[in-house]
Amino acid sequence: xxxxxxxxxLKKIQHAIATLGFVGYLPHAPGTFGSxxxxxxxxxxxxxxxxxxIIIAFLFILGTAASQSTEKLLGKDSxxxxxxxxxxYLISVLFxxxxxxxxxxxxxxxxxxxxxxxxxxxxxERGLPGGAGIMLDDVLAGMYANVSxxxxxxxxxx
Numbered sequence: 044x045x046x047x048x049x050x051x052x053l054k055k056i057q058h059a060i061a062t063l064g065f066v067g068y069l070p071h072a073p074g075t076f077g078s079x080x081x082x083x084x085x086x087x088x089x090x091x092x093x094x095x096x097i098i099i100a101f102l103f104i105l106g107t108a109a110s111q112s113t114e115k116l117l118g119k120d121s122x123x124x125x126x127x128x129x130x131x132y133l134i135s136v137l138f139x140x141x142x143x144x145x146x147x148x149x150x151x152x153x154x155x156x157x158x159x160x161x162x163x164x165x166x167x168e169r170g171l172p173g174g175a176g177i178m179l180d181d182v183l184a185g186m187y188a189n190v191s192x193x194x195x196x197x198x199x200x201x
Contacts, residue, residue: 077125081132111174134185
């Protein structure tokens with residue numbers, strides 16, 4: 044079956060979404076830069092948590108579809124696919140103060156959980172195929188970071 048111009052354009056758009064444009068092609072640590080895009084977004088825009096929930100839901104659905112398509116082109120969980128890092132970072136900052144310190148702690152914690160993948164993150168990444176597996180391991184890393192921040196907030200911020 045010959046690709047149509049519309050299908051070709053759709054695949055290019057999905058590829059740009061999955062890689063956050065040029066971010067996924069940075070020569071060093073594209074995942075860290077994908078997370079940094081989330082850090083800068085929240086630092087500058089300071090969205091309310093309800094708005095973040097909507098953005099996260101939208102990014103998760105869009106990211107799953109875009110990653111599914113892009114993985115066929117780039118290979119299983121390619122390092123160039125970084126929309127999952129953006130989504131995971133945004134999860135890590137839900138319901139925490141949007142101060143520089145908390146946002147930076149969220150960034151560091153999210154990267155640690157995303158890189159080291161404590162259970163069950165690694166098994167989800169390996170067990171779920173395609174876009175769902177790409178997105179869900181970072182969703183879990185974001186949840187781990189968020190729970191850690193909630194604990195820090197409880198212990199040190201009153």
